[in-house]
Every structure is written in C-alpha cells, then in structure tokens.
Amino acid sequence: MNLTFRQLKVFEAVARLLNFTRAAKELHLSQPAVSMQIKQLEEQADTPLIEKLGKKLYLTEVGHEMYNYARSTMQQLLDLEETIGQMKTLQQGHLKIAVASTANHFVIRLLGRFAKVHPKISISLDVTNRISLLDILDRNECDLVIMGRPPVNYKLTSVPFLENPLVVVSHPEHKMVGKTQVSLKDLAKQEFVTRELGSGTRSAVERFFSDHNIEFKTKMDMSNNRAIKHAAEEDLGLAIVSLHTLELELKAKTLEIINVEDFPIYRHWYIVQREGKRLSPIATVFKEYTMQEAKKVMQDFNMPYAAPK
Numbered sequence: 001m002n003l004t005f006r007q008l009k010v011f012e013a014v015a016r017l018l019n020f021t022r023a024a025k026e027l028h029l030s031q032p033a034v035s036m037q038i039k040q041l042e043e044q045a046d047t048p049l050i051e052k053l054g055k056k057l058y059l060t061e062v063g064h065e066m067y068n069y070a071r072s073t074m075q076q077l078l079d080l081e082e083t084i085g086q087m088k089t090l091q092q093g094h095l096k097i098a099v100a101s102t103a104n105h106f107v108i109r110l111l112g113r114f115a116k117v118h119p120k121i122s123i124s125l126d127v128t129n130r131i132s133l134l135d136i137l138d139r140n141e142c143d144l145v146i147m148g149r150p151p152v153n154y155k156l157t158s159v160p161f162l163e164n165p166l167v168v169v170s171h172p173e174h175k176m177v178g179k180t181q182v183s184l185k186d187l188a189k190q191e192f193v194t195r196e197l198g199s200g201t202r203s204a205v206e207r208f209f210s211d212h213n214i215e216f217k218t219k220m221d222m223s224n225n226r227a228i229k230h231a232a233e234e235d236l237g238l239a240i241v242s243l244h245t246l247e248l249e250l251k252a253k254t255l256e257i258i259n260v261e262d263f264p265i266y267r268h269w270y271i272v273q274r275e276g277k278r279l280s281p282i283a284t285v286f287k288e289y290t291m292q293e294a295k296k297v298m299q300d301f302n303m304p305y306a307a308p309k
C-alpha cells in the first residue's frame with residue numbers, strides 16, 4: 001500500500017468526527033479536497049473505509065482498523081516531535097563517548113560536572129586504549145572520543161584542548177629521586193614498566209627514545225596505568241606515565257617524579273569525531289564544555305595538569 005501521511009491525517013479526522021464538513025474545517029481544507037483524500041485512500045486499500053447510511057457516516061470494519069493505525073501513527077509522530085524538542089533543549093538525550101584509559105582520570109570529573117548541569121541526560125563511557133578507540137571511531141560507535149593526537153591518515157576532525165605531559169616516576173627511594181637533572185644516557189640504563197602495545201602513551205615513549213637514539217629497556221608491560229604505578233611503587237622499574245594519572249600517588253608520596261633531561265614529553269588531549277559526523281545536540285554541548293572547562297576542572301580538583309618546573 002502506498003498511502004501518504006496526509007491521507008492518514010485526513011482519514012483520522014473524518015473517522016473521529018464522522019463528518020466531512022467538520023473534518024475539512026478542522027484541517028483547513030475544502031470539503032472536496034477531504035473527499036478526494038478519502039477516495040484515494042480507499043483506492044489504495046482497495047476496499048471501502050467509510051459508508052453512509054441515511055445521513056450518517058459509519059466506519060467499515062477495515063475503516064476501524066485503519067482508524068486505530070492512523071491514531072497510533074499520529075501519536076508516534078507527536079511523541080517524536082516532543083522528543084526532538086526535548087533533545088534540542090537538552091532536557092533529554094544520550095551521550096556516547098569513548099576515552100583513552102589515561103584520560104579517564106580527568107574525564108570522569110569533567111563528566112561529573114557536566115551531568116550536574118544537564119541532570120536529565122544519560123551517558124555511556126567506554127574506556128580503552130588508543131588502538132581500540134580508533135576502531136570505535138571507524139565503526140561509528142560513539143559521538144566523541146578523547147585521546148592523544150589521532151593519526152593523520154584517518155578521516156577525523158580533532159581539536160586539542162589540554163596538555164598531557166608524560167613524566168618519569170619511581171619509588172621514592174630510587175637513587176635518581178632529588179637529582180637536579182638526570183641525563184638521557186643515564187635514563188637509558190634503567191628498566192621500565194610500561195603500557196601495552198596499542199597504548200598511545202607507549203608509542204609516544206617509544207618514539208621519544210628512538211628520536212633521541214637511546215634504547216628503551218622494558219621489563220614488564222601492563223594494560224593499565226594503575227598496575228604500572230603499582231609496579232613502580234614496588235620498585236619493579238621506572239615508569240613513564242601521564243601526569244594526569246598521578247594525583248593520588250603524588251599526594252601520598254608513594255611515587256616521585258624524576259627530573260630528566262628533555263622531559264616531560266609533551267602530548268595533548270584531543271576531542272575527536274569522524275569527519276562529517278553530525279553531532280546530536282547533547283554531544284555538541286559536551287564538546288564545547290570539554291574545550292572550555294577541562295583545564296578549570298583540573299585546577300578546581302587540584303589535579304596536576306601542568307608539568308612541574
């Protein structure tokens with residue numbers, strides 16, 4: 001059946017009022033226009049929908065069915081209109097974001113504040129490493145991603161919004177702690193606990209070592225920052241991690257930053273979406289919020305965000 005929404009709308013009015021003249025008035029149409037729509041609809045259905053007995057109109061059995069469908073279709077459309085209105089005014093909506101494991105520390109705080117400003121929205125957050133984030137973007141499975149600088153050969157739109165300094169940390173009693181500056185040559189003699197292949201931090205560290213022509217000796221690799229920091233606390237090796245993950249350990253003094261030549265490694269956090277992606281109203285607002293507020297959130301929570309001098 002090839003019926004139109006206009007035909008359904010006209011039919012709904014006629015069936016409800018059982019009167020062509022009143023239906024025409026309500027719809028601001030002429031009576032012949034209304035009769036024509038009903039006639040076309042009956043042709044589509046290939047059966048009568050309305051019958052006239054004496055002066056009165058009645059719905060046929062099929063007409064009753066059609067009326068039920070017409071009413072629920074129109075109600076759905078009204079609901080849709082209302083939902084769109086609420087989404088536009090951010091009274092509802094679902095935000096789907098994915099973030100690099102390393103960014104999780106500050107993103108949770110950012111989301112906490114954002115959710116207070118927009119209490120009616122729901123959020124899903126995927127926390128994973130860089131390589132998996134690129135897959136998520138590729139499959140168009142989220143609105144926005146927060147990660148280190150994305151590779152250029154992907155069709156992505158990305159905006160940097162916060163520095164991400166990577167620092168060398170160790171057990172507080174390590175012999176390098178407190179030295180004014182450790183040379184890269186000396187650093188290269190150390191063994192490291194490091195992130196897994198596929199992590200953005202890991203590839204930035206490897207790139208740094210190879211750019212400086214020094215060897216990067218890894219003792220263990222682990223798939224999350226917490227495990228790495230724990231291993232460094234247990235003196236299993238030095239670690240190079242984002243300063244943004246060190247809030248608790250620096251406060252509790254279970255880890256110390258070592259001053260190393262040419263450190264920190266400066267990276268940036270980017271907010272990333274697929275090129276050409278049409279963001280929902282809530283995703284658009286979250287993107288702006290992130291760009292404006294991320295640094296402030298770090299300051300307000302007293303989280304380290306700028307590298308130590």
Ligand code: PGA
Pocket residue numbers: 100101102103128129130131147148149195198199200201202
């Ligand atoms: P990761 O994130 O090390 O947790 O993968 C950092 C990044 O994307 O650069």
